[in-house]
Amino acid sequence: MLELYSLSAGYDSSSVVRDLSLTVAAGEVVALLGANGAGKTTTLRAISGLARVNSGSVRLDGVDLAGMSPTARARLGIVHVPEDRGLFFGLTVAEHLRLGGATDEVQQAALDRFPALRGLRERRAGLLSGGEQQMLAIARALTHEPKLLLLDELSLGLAPVIVERLLPVVREFADRHGTAVLMVEQHVHLALEIADRGYVLAHGDLALSDSAAALRGNSDLLTASYLGEHAAHL
Secondary structure, eight states, X not given: OEEEEEEEEEEXXXXXXXXXXXXXXXXXXXXXXXXXXXXXXXXXXXXXXXXXXXXEEEEETTEEOTTOOHHHHHHHTEEEEOTTTTOXXXXXHHHHHHTTOOOHHHHHHXXXXXXXXXXXXXXXXXXXXXXXXXXXXXXXXXXXXXXXXXXXXXXXXOOHHHHHHHHHHHHHHHHHHOOEEEEEOSOHHHHHHHOSEEEEEETTEEEEEEEHHHHHTOHHHHHHHHTTOGGGTO
C-alpha cells in the first residue's frame, strides 16, 4: 500500500531523512522508531505532503505522489494524525466526527471503539483531557476509513495505561479494514506488541529493520540502534 524508495526529505534544501526505503502492506501495522530528532516526524510529513521530498519517491497503492498537495493525498486515502492531534478546540466531539461527511453508521462505529466519548459528544475538544483528546483524534481519523493511517506519537503526554487501551484499537481497525498503518511511537515495547514490523531511524538514516518479534527479542540491539551504534552490533 505504501512504498518509500530512497526517500530524502526535509525542509527547504536540507534533508532530515536520507535514502530511506520502507514499505507498509494493506492491513499491516509498522512502527517507525528512533530517538528524538531521528527524522520520524519528517518521514510522516513527507508522506502526507507537509515536508519537502528532495529525492526518491513516495507511492500509495502504486500511485506516485510526486507533486500532489496534502489535500489531494488525503483524497487518495491518507489520514495523518499529527503529534499535536490536529483538533479544533472550539468544536465538539460530535462535530469532529461529522467532519468529512462520515455517515451516521461510520460515526457510531468510531464511538463503539471509544465508548468514553459517547457521553462527551457535546463537549468542546478544548475541554477534554489529554487521553480523551487522543481518543477523539483517532476516532475522527477512523471515520475517514483511510487506506493509509499515519500516527505521530499517539502516546505523547499520556500515561502508559491509556496507551495500552488505544493501541489495540489501531491493530483491530487495520485487521478489519485492511488499512496500512505507519506509527511513530515513543513507548517502543508497547508499539512492538501490536506491530508486524519495525524500522529504526538514527540521525536521519535507517539503522535497523526487522519483524516486531525479532526487535522485541533483541533489546540490546534496539537500544544500540537508538544510540547510533548499530554498526558495531550487526
